[in-house]
Amino acid sequence: MLKPNSRCEEFDLKIKTLIVICLLAITLIPGSGCIDSNSEPVKETGLEKVTDKQDSSPDVTVETALEGNFSEKSNTLELETGSSFSRYYSKENLQFEAGVPAYSLPLKASEITNYDDFIQKIPLTNKNRDLLYKNGFVVIESRASGNLFEAEPVRVNEIYSALKSADIPIFITSDSLLHLYHIQFDETLKQVEKDEFYDDLWKLDKALLETSIEDYNRSIEDKASEEVTEAARRNVAYFAVALSLLQPKPEQIEQSQRYLGKATLFDPQNAKQYSVEIPSFVKADVEAEIALIGAQKGGISPIFKYYEDYSQYIPRGHYTTSEKLTNYFKTMMWHGRMSMLLRPNMITSEESMVKESVTEKSAAEESEKESRIQTIQALLISDHFDRDKNLRAEWDRIYDVTAFYVGFSDDLGPYEYAKALDTVFGNDREESSFDNENLTALKTELERYENPKIYGGTGEIIPAGSETENKTLEATKGFRFMGQRYTPDSYILQKLYPPALNIMDLLGSEKAREHLKNMGFSENEEYKERHLSLENEFEAFEGEDWNKNLYWAQLYALKPLLVSYPEGYPTFMQTEAWEDKQLNAALASWTELRHDTILYAKQAYFVGAFYDLEEIPVQGYVEPVPEFYARMLALTKMAHSGLAEMEVLDEQSDKDFTTLESTLEKLLEISIKELENKELTDEEYEFIKSFEKNIAPMLENIDEDTQSSVVVADVHTDQEGRVLEEGTGKLDLIVVAYKQPDGRIVLGAGPVMSYYEFWQPSGERLTDEEWREMLENKPPERPEWVESFKS
Template sequence: MSLRRALPLLTSLLFSGALAAPGLPQSALLPGLSERQQQVLGRQGFVIAPTRYAHFSDVYGRTKFQGQPALVTTDAVLHTTHLVFAKLLRDLERETFLPALTSLTGLLVQDGLKQLQALKGTPLQADARRAVAYLAVAQALVQPSSRPPAEVAGLVAAELKLISAHQGFAVSPIFQDTARTDTDRLKEDYSQYVPRGHYAGSEALERYFRTMMWLGRITLRASNPAETRTAALLTGLLTGNPEARRLWTRLYDPTTVLIGASDDLTFRDYAAALQRVTGHEVRRLSDPAVVKRLQQTLKALPAPRVNSMWVTDEEDRAQATRGLRLMGQRFTLDASAFGELVYDKVGTRRDPRTLPRGLDLMAGLGSDTALILLKGMGEDRYLNYLPQMEKVRAGFAALKPEDWTRNVYSGWLYALGALARPEARDTRYPAFMRTPAWTRKELLTALGSWTELRHDTLLYVKQTYTTYAVSGPIEPPEPPRGYVEPNLALWKRLLDLETLTRKVLDEQKILSVTTRRNLDELRGTLTFLETASRQQLAGRPLTLQDYRRIETFGGWLEQMRVRSSDPAEPGKPIGGETEQSAAVVADVATDPNTVRVLEEGTGLIHELYAVVPDGRGGQQLARGGVYSQYEFTVPLGERLTDEAWRERVSRDEIPPPHPWLSDIVVR
């Protein structure tokens, strides 16, 4: 029998009661689905019903209470992976990175003042003062009680005012005197300094966020002689102080293996260049010829692959963006792909493609369905879009598993690749998993998990900027025979991701007891899900103990949510953000042309109903939880925090759902 004919038959049997599990009333199996939801369920074997659940555990708690079979979804497990990762990152930031950052900025300001005193009356005095001002801003952000040195107090106050206002692009006061022309001024996007993601609401993490954003975004350009001299002096401070180097390494190296390496030149790159040109003799930088040789040496080094600065289409991007960032934001594969798919790579001055879409990433990862959807939206009308997309797809396809697993962030993307381009599915899989509609549902899942990844790493990931276009002890009864979504490739890649996360934390000696326990729990469940999936696909029933584990899956989700929460801060609710709605938001790209940013958000948890095997040779209706996900733009100065987004979600002031989900998410 064909799939098209089989699905309505299965569903009609289900609604007639013929497929009800023994001992369970039919009312316990059939939720109050609308007529349209029943029609969609009958047509394709599954349907997503919008609900008001704040957490995945709520869906599974209700399912258990009502005695219904549970469907363990990839969405629920990916969400728990996000909670574990966000928790370990918050703990590292509070307990390891923030103290190191506080000590590092204090040391560098002290050494910078000594350097300024030593260079007074020389041609390098202004550069040394600029270096102190730059470092003093970082110190003021991480330690607000500190007082900036009198020599730079005015400059520091001007920068802090712009950071506090966070309204958008402005010329940096500290570096305004380095410009040789009006177009050469160093512009910074101060809207980036709004604490968001998991940083908002925690006084300590907000300080860490602003400081790392400052050190991660301000670029001392190699094309600018004054900024090159300042960068060289900053490099000298680090190379000359072993404790400062140790603290910098304590911050940089662990975040590299978690998220990725800096996309910009680091002090290590500058130290090697300085050794070659000056032998670390600072005063030789007074000679313009020496500075020019240093600039030529730096010009031979790689330019950033992701642009996150104000650059016009009249500038040489490599020249305009190559330079030192003291704690540079990181290169990621998704940000790189986005940079290939916006102006000035795609579109024209008259018709630029100003912002990417989340589906761009899915298409790049190999999803033909995503590419078809993008064409249906008219994205291929932009000049060079399709050739550039083929370039992105070819680049991703050429990567080997070891390339994807060099850090945890790219390993996560690799896991999502199993959803973007699922393996072929034969008749061992449930009928609904072999429908074109399910392929689109998996794109929704991938986008939801990717949104959480970007949310967790918002501070570190280098955001794509479009080029500016000028112009019980009691034995319970037999549980319902639930079902695990048998996505073997995803379970395997998530297990590999857990192994990678544990390995890099162990190697960096930053694996805490809490994180080890959470990773142990995650591995145990992932191993079970992989084993259960293989059993199901082989047509073998699970044990009663396995079915009980599926039945209580919601309890495990709740336990992991609590374990991934933080102790209460004074005046804050217990548990921090994990006690609130699971909805999160992250800005992922910026367009100076329209002065808008692209936001990706997850909303409330929806219910998924699907016809699945019942473990007895028949079929049944099972329920599980899935993401809701939204893509929209906001003005540059209104980057959303989780709190602001959750307010919108609670009031139903959310963007329309993706049009390609119209026959999947049904009211």
């Protein structure tokens, strides 16, 4: 350890040392690490993120080491507000008084000014008309709209373009804006993963493979303990698996017909740089692990000795569009799911796997030994992070950007384990060892961190009566290299179980609660108790809690769609059927969000007088939900500014976000004028009429599959080996009767999303391509409650 060369520097050093000790003491108080497993509100508190980190170079000064202590940073959910991303979020506070004149329900055809002209272009069945008259709107399947479309549309611009061509008044829907945002969100994430993160991850894993090999060779030379040697060997295997998954396969470089020829293959010249040689002493374990990942079924991990659900490694979401993304998906799933466990409960002893009769004591001792080995593995990796700023830079780049998209992990990672090393060994680790005494002290420090909140399927559920959930979460505490992220919807599904209506209920939908009651959920006492706990938790959230990353902020943007609209809003919006329609939109948008983040989000287991139309034309309408547009605008600006600051946006993506922002600004302005019953300007009416033209710039460079409304995502795995699939289908058409400022009731139309929820065997987790085929040949039923607005 270097000594200060003056009294001044010595005093400076003592002050800085005291500050660091105080900070470490604060963060090690129980309740200040990652989020715990109780029902307290999830808030980001803890140490401020440190960016200047300690280098392993010999000329590093004491001051630098103290000022930039690597272990002061945390990768878990509980972070200082400064490490949250809410600073990018700023929403306009709206002031308006809704005063749209009402019309009486049920409507009559004679009250609708353009009724005859409209139904000649879009035929309505008797059932369509009944719902239109009853609610002031109806949703119909696009294929039932006559000759308006050449094929059933799956892209929003197709519908707006066809409506304009047919001279049908356009109704701009909230569904459209949610879908357009999804396209930008998914496209930017896909781009940075393919263009940057794949290469970053390769460099990171390659460097850690090499250092792990050095650790293994050194442990043999130094005659280290059996556990330390085995830990080093398993780290070699762990990173060799990651690189094997990333490495281009011959069929991924040569011409392939997989994915109907849509997948982008590796460039032969580029692929040469991604090659890894597996050391002979781990080759058997690596090949066995790769085989299980390829089989995509559940089994005991050869490296980690506990049950893993390998069906999670089925590439899905946007990761089937490119061979590079497919490999990136599998590798990040490996890093996000495989845990180096702190406790032995989940581990199956090797002895018990090969022998039929093993004493309970012998099995317990073997499992305890395995947990010590896994903990040493994590400590070795974290120690290298503490010494090498280049490793940290690669890791931080991937983690920080993905945390902006999805959020933070609820598992421990390299920062927490490095902090434990600092606490036990201090600044001098050269003579440190992982003997029983030191390892016990390290595990004691790590135990002070809180348990994960979501059980992600590691090992087997521990049967412990009413304590099953807590015991299982305790047993899964450990190190994940790039842990999957805590999201509130997965947390809700774990606590209340499916259906996804439970999520919308907790987001404020009274309609969702009503449907759940009709399904019998509210009769169960345990459900009532858990629901009340969650309700209290979510009610405690403030604006900053909801806007700490893009995932949470999108859920926040959905909330204004889930309310009951009061007097002063258009008549059709005051109906119960409209509440169902908005519930459908929110669920469909949430499905797209889960589709986009499937790799990172931790999945929980278990009218009046007649007018001359030629003199006074019928004009279009914007769905008047100003608060929704304001939140979507704030969300879009948050994504734009955050990603720009992180330097992951290309020039086209930057322009696309700007287009979406200006579109939302215009819709916000128009929707307020509509609610105040003010006449729109000719320019504003033209904006509505030419909506397809206005949004075209942000879509022209995006492939058709990315624009498609047909996506699927599995969001929950139950104990029977089934997964809950959430899907969006082909776009439907909404026909709405709205009142114009001149008093006429007119019909307009626009696209709305369709939503599905169904169960699949876990080994058959659906890709988008498979879902499109299922939707075409044997689609599942839509939820019963959509019948209130759809026919």
